[in-house]
Each structure stands twice: as C-alpha cells, then as structure tokens.
Amino acid sequence: MSQHDDAKQALNARTATELAPPTVEPYQGPGAGRGALWSSLKELRTHTGVLNGAKLLARVNQEGGFDCPGCAWPDPQGHRSAFEFCENGVKAVAAEGTRRRIGPGFFKEHSLQSLSERSDHWLELQGRLTRPMYKPEGASHYQPISWGDAFKAISERLKGLSDPNQAIFYTSGRTSNEAAFLYQLFARRLGTNNLPDCSNMCHESSGRGLLETIGTGKGTVQLTDFEQAECILVIGQNPGTNHPRMLTSLEAAAKRGCQIISINPLRERGLERFAHPQSPLALLGRSTTISTHYLQVKINGDVALLKGMMKALLDLEEERGGVIDWAFIHEHTTGFEAFKEDLDQHDWPTLVERSGIAEEQVREVAEVYARSRASIACWAMGLTQHVNGVDNIQEVVNLLLLKGNIGRPGAGACPVRGHSNVQGDRTVGIIERPSEPFCQALEARFGFSVPREHGYDVAHAIEAMARGDAELFFGMGGNFVSATPDTDLTAEALQRCAMTVHVSTKLNRSHLITGREALILPCLGRTERDTRGTGEQFVTVEDSMSVVHRSQGRKSPASESLISEVAIVCGLADALWGSEELNWSGYAEDYALIRAEIEACVPGFEGYEARSERGFVLLNGARERSWRVEGARARFTIHPVPHHPLEEGQLMMMTVRSHDQYNTTIYGWDDRYRGIYGARRVVMMCPEDMSARGLIEGSEVELTSYFEGERRSISGFKVVPQSIPVGCVATYFPEANPLVPIGLRAKKSNTPASKSIVVTVEAV
Ligand SMILES: Nc1nc2c(c(=O)[nH]1)N[C@H]1C(S)=C(S)[C@@H](COP(=O)(O)OP(=O)(O)OC[C@H]3O[C@@H](n4cnc5c(=O)[nH]c(N)nc54)[C@H](O)[C@@H]3O)O[C@H]1N2
Numbered sequence: 218m219s220q221h222d223d224a225k226q227a228l229n230a231r232t233a234t235e236l237a238p239p240t241v242e243p244y245q246g247p248g249a250g251r252g253a254l255w256s257s258l259k260e261l262r263t264h265t266g267v268l269n270g271a272k273l274l275a276r277v278n279q280e281g282g283f284d285c286p287g288c289a290w291p292d293p294q295g296h297r298s299a300f301e302f303c304e305n306g307v308k309a310v311a312a313e314g315t316r317r318r319i320g321p322g323f324f325k326e327h328s329l330q331s332l333s334e335r336s337d338h339w340l341e342l343q344g345r346l347t348r349p350m351y352k353p354e355g356a357s358h359y360q361p362i363s364w365g366d367a368f369k370a371i372s373e374r375l376k377g378l379s380d381p382n383q384a385i386f387y388t389s390g391r392t393s394n395e396a397a398f399l400y401q402l403f404a405r406r407l408g409t410n411n412l413p414d415c416s417n418m419c420h421e422s423s424g425r426g427l428l429e430t431i432g433t434g435k436g437t438v439q440l441t442d443f444e445q446a447e448c449i450l451v452i453g454q455n456p457g458t459n460h461p462r463m464l465t466s467l468e469a470a471a472k473r474g475c476q477i478i479s480i481n482p483l484r485e486r487g488l489e490r491f492a493h494p495q496s497p498l499a500l501l502g503r504s505t506t507i508s509t510h511y512l513q514v515k516i517n518g519d520v521a522l523l524k525g526m527m528k529a530l531l532d533l534e535e536e537r538g539g540v541i542d543w544a545f546i547h548e549h550t551t552g553f554e555a556f557k558e559d560l561d562q563h564d565w566p567t568l569v570e571r572s573g574i575a576e577e578q579v580r581e582v583a584e585v586y587a588r589s590r591a592s593i594a595c596w597a598m599g600l601t602q603h604v605n606g607v608d609n610i611q612e613v614v615n616l617l618l619l620k621g622n623i624g625r626p627g628a629g630a631c632p633v634r635g636h637s638n639v640q641g642d643r644t645v646g647i648i649e650r651p652s653e654p655f656c657q658a659l660e661a662r663f664g665f666s667v668p669r670e671h672g673y674d675v676a677h678a679i680e681a682m683a684r685g686d687a688e689l690f691f692g693m694g695g696n697f698v699s700a701t702p703d704t705d706l707t708a709e710a711l712q713r714c715a716m717t718v719h720v721s722t723k724l725n726r727s728h729l730i731t732g733r734e735a736l737i738l739p740c741l742g743r744t745e746r747d748t749r750g751t752g753e754q755f756v757t758v759e760d761s762m763s764v765v766h767r768s769q770g771r772k773s774p775a776s777e778s779l780i781s782e783v784a785i786v787c788g789l790a791d792a793l794w795g796s797e798e799l800n801w802s803g804y805a806e807d808y809a810l811i812r813a814e815i816e817a818c819v820p821g822f823e824g825y826e827a828r829s830e831r832g833f834v835l836l837n838g839a840r841e842r843s844w845r846v847e848g849a850r851a852r853f854t855i856h857p858v859p860h861h862p863l864e865e866g867q868l869m870m871m872t873v874r875s876h877d878q879y880n881t882t883i884y885g886w887d888d889r890y891r892g893i894y895g896a897r898r899v900v901m902m903c904p905e906d907m908s909a910r911g912l913i914e915g916s917e918v919e920l921t922s923y924f925e926g927e928r929r930s931i932s933g934f935k936v937v938p939q940s941i942p943v944g945c946v947a948t949y950f951p952e953a954n955p956l957v958p959i960g961l962r963a964k965k966s967n968t969p970a971s972k973s974i975v976v977t978v979e980a981v
C-alpha cells in the first residue's frame with residue numbers, strides 16, 4: 218500500500234460502533250433541561266470523577282478561575298452566578314481534565330499505521346498526551362524525546378530552510394494572548410507572515426464584511442444589550458449546541474417579550490424551546506419558547522431572504538413612515554440611494570424561489586423588525602462558510618443600518634465566535650496580512666525588520682504544501698488535517714513536508730498524517746497550574762464581545778513533563794537564536810513581561826496588567842458610531858442574489874456540528890437535539906428527497922460532490938430523516954470534509970465554503 222493509500226484508509230477510519238446503523242428518535246424535550254444535566258454528569262463520571270469534576274467546574278469562568286475552553290460567549294461582568302458553564306462546557310472541561318493518560322508504553326505498542334485505523338472518538342478517549350514524542354524519517358512508531366532535543370530538531374530544520382516562507386505556523390483558537398503574541402513574534406523574527414489560523418475557516422468572512430462596511434472587524438454589542446433588545450435575529454447559528462450559555466440570554470429576552478427570529482434550514486431544538494439546566498423548574502420539565510418566528514430558509518438562501526425583508530421594510534416605510542431611521546442614514550451612512558435602486562430591481566418571485574420562504578412570511582418578520590426599537594443580529598457559520606460569505610454579512614449590516622441599529626443600546630452586530638480565544642489571537646497579531654501600524658510597532662519595540670509580504674492563510678497553506686513549497690508545518694493547537702477542506706489533498710500536502718510539529722493536549726489525526734519527520738509537543742491546558750520562575754502564572758483571553766480578562770488554572774498538570782505554550786515558543790526560540798537581543802528566556806519565566814510587550818504594540822491595552830484582573834473592553838469605533846472606513850461613514854453595499862442551478866438529482870449540502878463534538882474532537886456518537894443516536898456518518902434529508910431516491914431511514918448511501926468538473930466521493934453513510942427544506946441535506950464535520958473542494962472558497966475572505974457543497978446522494 219502506498220503512503221497515499223495509507224492516508225486515505227486512515228482518514229476513513231471507522232470503528233465497529235460507528236458502522237452500526239444510527240437510531241432516530243425525535244427529541245421531545247427542550248434545549249438543555251434535564252437531558253443536559255444527565256449528559257454532564259455522565260461526562261464527569263467517565264473522565265474526572267464527579268467530585269473532582271465539580272471542583273473543577275466551580276472555577277469555570279469565575280474571577281480568579283479559568284476561562285471555559287469551550288466557546289467564546291462572554292461571561293456576565295460583575296454579577297456572575299456560581300455556575301457559568303453549560304453542558305458542552307462541561308464536556309470540554311472534562312475532556313481536558315480527564316484522568317486518562319497516554320502513558321510511556323502507548324506509542325511503543327501502537328504504530329502510526331494501527332493508530333490510523335482508529336476512529337477520532339477512540340483517539341480522543343486515550344486521554345492526555347504526557348511527553349514529547351518524535352517520529353524519525355521512515356519510522357513506524359513515535360518514540361520519546363527530551364524537550365531539549367525536540368527544540369534542537371526543529372531549530373535544525375528551520376536553520377536549513379532556504380527561505381523562511383517554507384515554514385508555516387498554524388494557530389487554533391484556544392491559544393492565550395500571551396502565547397499567541399510570542400508565536401507571531403517568533404514567525405516574524407524568522408522572516409515570514411505564514412500565520413494561517415482557524416479563523417480563516419471560521420469568522421474571516423465576518424471580519425472582512427464588517428471591516429469594509431462599519432470599519433471594525435468585530436461585533437458591536439455587549440452582553441447587556443441583550444437585556445434591552447426588542448428583537449434578536451439568530452441567523453445560521455445553532456446556539457443550543459455550540460453556544461449554550463447564549464440560550465440563557467435568549468431565554469431572559471424571550472421572557473420579557475423580546476421577539477426572536479431564527480433563520481436556519483434545520484429546525485434546531487435549542488432555538489425552539491429552552492430549559493435552564495441549573496434551574497429547579499427545568500427539572501420539573503418547564504421550558505421557555507425561544508423563537509417567536511422560525512424561517513427554514515434554503516441553504517445559502519439568506520441574501521434572498523434579507524433582501525426580501527429590506528424590500529418589505531421600505532414598503533412599510535412608504536405606507537406608514539417611521540420605519541426607516543432617516544436621521545441615522547443621513548448623518549452616518551453612504552450608498553443608500555444606489556442600495557435602494559438595486560433593491561427595487563429584485564422581484565419577489567425570484568427572492569421567494571431562492572430563499573424558499575413565502576412572501577407573506579418574509580413580510581411578517583419584516584413587520585416585527587420594523588416595530589422593534591432596538592435589534593441585534595447574531596450569526597455564525599451558517600452565514601460565513603459560503604462563496605458569498607462576505608456578502609451575507611454585509612446584507613445583515615444593510616438591514617441593521619436601515620434602522621440605525623448599530624451603536625446604540627440594545628442593538629448591534631453580533632458575530633458569535635467559536636474558539637474561546639480566536640478573537641484575542643487576531644488582536645495580538647495572528648494574521649497572515651499584518652497591518653502597517655502593527656509591523657511598525659513591532660519594529661520599534663524589537664528592532665528587527667518585519668516582513669510585509671502577505672503570508673499563507675489556511676487554503677493557501679494547503680496549496681503551498683501540496684506544491685512542495687513548504688518544508689515545515691507547525692500547529693499551535695488544532696487538528697489541521699481534519700478541520701480543513703479536501704481531506705485527501707490536505708493529507709497529501711502535509712505528507713510532502715519534511716517535518717510536521719503539533720503542540721497539543723490530546724491525540725488527534727494530525728499526529729498520524731505526518732511529514733517525513735514528526736513531533737508531538739504536549740502542553741498544559743487552560744485548567745492547569747502553570748508555575749514558572751516568578752511563580753504561578755496567569756494568561757489572558759478575549760471573548761466574542763471584546764472583553765479581555767485573565768484565566769488561571771489551578772489543577773495539577775496532567776504530567777510533570779508538560780510545559781505551557783509560552784514556554785514551548787520560548788524554548789524553541791532559545792534553541793534557534795540563543796540569548797540574542799530578544800528576552801525569550803525572560804518571557805518564559807514571567808508572563809507579565811509579555812503583557813508589557815503587547816501593551817506597547819497593540820492599541821487599547823493601556824494598563825493591561827492591572828486591568829486584566831477585572832477584565833476590560835477593547836475600544837470599538839462602530840460601537841461609538843465612529844466609522845473607520847473611507848469617508849468616515851458606514852456603507853450600504855450591493856450584492857447579487859446567489860444562484861445555484863443544480864442539475865437533476867443534485868442537492869445542496871451543509872456540514873454541521875453534532876451535540877457531541879467540539880470541532881474535530883468527538884465526545885460521543887449522539888446528536889440529542891436532532892434525535893440522531895449512535896452514528897456520525899449520516900446524511901440528514903427531508904422525507905420528500907428520500908422517497909424521490911427510493912431511500913428509507915438507515916439506507917446506505919454514497920455521497921459525491923461536484924465542483925468545476927471535479928468529483929469527490931465518500932461512502933458508508935446512512936440516511937436519517939430530518940426537517941430540512943427540499944433540495945438541502947446536512948452531514949457532520951469533519952466526516953464529510955473529503956467532499957469539500959479546496960477551490961470552493963469565499964470571495965475576499967478565502968474561507969472554505971463548507972456550507973454549500975453540491976452533492977448527489979446515491980444508494981449503494
Ligand atoms: N459544543 C461545541 N461548541 C462549539 C463548537 C463545537 O464544535 N462544539 N465549535 C466552536 C466553533 S470553532 C464555532 S465556529 C462555533 C460554530 O457554531 P455554529 O455556527 O452554530 O456551528 P455549525 O454546526 O457549523 O452550525 C451552523 C448552523 O448554521 C445552519 N446553517 C448552515 N447553512 C446555513 C445557511 O446557508 N443559512 C442559514 N441561515 N443557516 C445555515 C446550520 O443548520 C446550523 O444550525 O461553535 C463553537 N462552539
């Protein structure tokens with residue numbers, strides 16, 4: 218078998234459990250509720266023990282405690298309850314705090330080949346990585362290596378590069394501000410801007426879309442705005458699974474009569490009803506209706522729908538006036554006339570056909586939005602991961618601008634971020650296109666010349682490796698091979714590297730699909746004590762609403778050999794450059810020194826050390842109605858309505874998360890709210906599309922994707938019925954990633970369009 222075939226087999230690895238047919242039992246309960254409580258207890262019992270788990274959870278998202286490694290939803294400032302976590306936060310904490318360890322004998326016993334045949338869930342269940350491991354060229358097994366030798370091996374590789382751009386430094390979004398700042402400093406000192414990050418696959422479209430229109434790439438709301446909004450739109454987001462603490466805010470809003478409009482192809486349970494798992498009433502089965510309106514839009518039908526809403530809004534203005542905020546439009550925006558002219562060109566039949574939503578329904582939600590004096594629009598991957606991802610965001614901005622819903626209480630744009638520090642990593646310099654002021658700040662502070670040439674983002678990094686233009690891939694967290702599109706191509710690309718290195722807490726597939734040489738560098742997690750020269754250290758993170766605050770773990774580390782991400786970067790820099798002009802060894806012993814450097818280089822961090830104790834908000838121009846766009850006004854923008862002419866038998870597929878996973882980390886086989894149990898290689902279809910193909914629940918099918926004459930296929934999938942529009946299907950990420958074409962990417966943001974893939978589903 219060739220290395221390529223090995224990789225293919227590895228990527229399709231499934232265990233017997235996974236091959237068992239799925240069971241489908243429609244879920245009757247609300248989002249969260251009793252089910253969430255049971256599921257949390259089960260998770261704790263398996264991993265940490267209930268008592269230890271409870272101790273750990275008492276520190277989640279508390280002042281003096283650690284930031285939940287789950288999602289980036291903010292914590293209430295000043296009035297936190299004793300339990301600022303959710304079921305899926307419990308899973309993330311339990312996964313890190315697990316008692317299970319990958320001991321010294323593990324890699325001796327298991328070859329890379331045998332590990333490759335295991336499922337992602339099995340890999341995750343092996344527990345925490347405990348010591349650095351090295352795979353020499355040609356070897357079949359990883360073997361132990363000392364930290365010193367590991368750093369030496371990597372620095373030798375880096376010294377041997379003919380061009381620093383042959384190295385790629387990927388970041389996942391759990392990395393702290395301190396580690397991320399040093400990591401980008403390391404890459405730029407080496408001479409490259411090759412700093413792709415998970416954000417390239419995530420909210421890049423939001424950043425781009427917002428920056429061009431309102432002059433900031435971040436959201437404009439604070440948690441307190443949710444207490445004042447009269448209407449909240451939740452578009453392309455599944456908070457019941459991915460941001461469960463957001464449901465607490467939505468529940469409170471719903472209870473005081475706020476209108477909640479959900480726009481989603483699937484009927485997501487958490488968006489329908491919610492029962493707070495920590496409320497005694499929830500145990501009695503009481504729950505709150507969340508969405509007052511639910512539009513099951515077609516996949517990528519959002520531009521058509523939003524345009525319809527805005528047309529209806531302008532009609533209402535004509536009918537009765539008082540709907541559009543003219544004062545705001547005149548004082549704060551440009552482009553309204555052209556925008557309106559374009560809107561007039563779109564006819565209802567086309568908008569209805571492309572969105573899948575009837576005109577009356579669109580007019581009904583437009584009326585709700587028209588009446589609301591303060592509205593928030595929230596969104597996540599359902600809007601960003603399309604070829605027109607940036608357009609989607611900008612249409613949301615148009616909708617907000619029409620009623621002046623940016624920069625006043627209870628209103629604004631709310632891109633809900635994924636990883637707990639993905640936003641902070643960007644703030645401190647993890648980006649392949651650094652701004653000129655940032656480059657100059659680094660130069661003034663550190664005295665080396667910072668490269669200006671743009672580096673690779675994720676998609677460009679894959680293409681560069683596939684061409685043989687990269688020698689070293691370094692992953693600061695994450696699971697590159699499974700998270701990225703076009704899995705087979707990415708696997709081949711990584712295998713062309715001379716060396717792949719992963720800083721990780723848990724074993725994952727990226728450790729098994731390697732360059733000729735490979736290293737696994739195990740690191741401390743969020744929950745663990747980090748003791749350095751000047752004593753116990755803390756780190757800082759930034760949440761989805763631009764609040765920067767500290768995070769400090771207190772748990773004993775999973776192994777004595779573990780060091781922090783900060784210490785890893787510093788150790789490597791020391792091995793490469795020795796004690797030259799930068800104070801790497803100093804940073805490693807005292808993280809306050811790193812915060813001082815961030816304060817010197819990044820605006821908004823004045824008084825960082827003292828202010829991080831209680832947390833502080835980073836300034837955001839748009840929130841203050843100061844538009845940092847050319848002309849100093851927010852911009853209305855015009856975009857075409859996406860059209861997907863499908864051929865006979867073709868369907869539009871989105872890849873989504875189940876309730877039992879954190880991105881590529883698979884906690885279990887169930888997706889409770891969607892009523893799917895015991896399997897992940899499933900395709901969710903509506904009954905009409907099933908019967909048109911002669912398929913029944915459990916039928917085995919092959920999926921093929923189509924893109925510019927290219928075809929990609931995966932097999933061993935089972936059909937499960939689900940409430941989803943005709944012509945649309947859903948599969949789980951990462952199992953379906955081999956179908957995502959590398960060339961299918963969003964304009965401007967270059968984000969893989971993993972929510973709009975043209976496929977066929979055929980019985981085998
Ligand atoms: N427990 C848990 N929490 C997580 C994660 C996790 O894996 N597990 N991942 C974290 C990360 S990194 C991120 S980015 C976030 C992701 O959070 P989400 O964006 O909520 O995650 P997805 O499952 O990708 O879901 C996208 C939602 O968009 C809908 N959707 C898909 N296509 C369209 C479309 O064309 N239009 C509309 N209107 N809707 C669409 C889907 O039906 C689904 O409900 O969650 C974060 N939090």
Ligand SMILES: Nc1nc2c(c(=O)[nH]1)N[C@H]1C(S)=C(S)[C@@H](COP(=O)(O)OP(=O)(O)OC[C@H]3O[C@@H](n4cnc5c(=O)[nH]c(N)nc54)[C@H](O)[C@@H]3O)O[C@H]1N2
Pocket residue numbers: 388389390391392415416418419420598602635636693694695696697699700701702720721722723724725740741742743782872873874879880881882950951953954957971
């Ligand atoms: N088809 C499809 N593809 C997608 C998506 C999709 O919706 N559909 N979503 C995309 C999105 S939004 C994102 S954000 C990416 C996610 O891509 P990544 O961020 O690359 O993937 P994760 O699965 O979050 O990474 C998990 C690994 O991180 C390591 N880890 C966990 N905690 C820590 C830590 O504290 N430090 C270190 N160093 N390592 C740690 C563990 O070893 C774990 O195995 O995937 C993207 N890919």
Ligand SMILES: [Mo]
Pocket residue numbers: 415418419420634635636
């Ligand atoms: Mo993400």
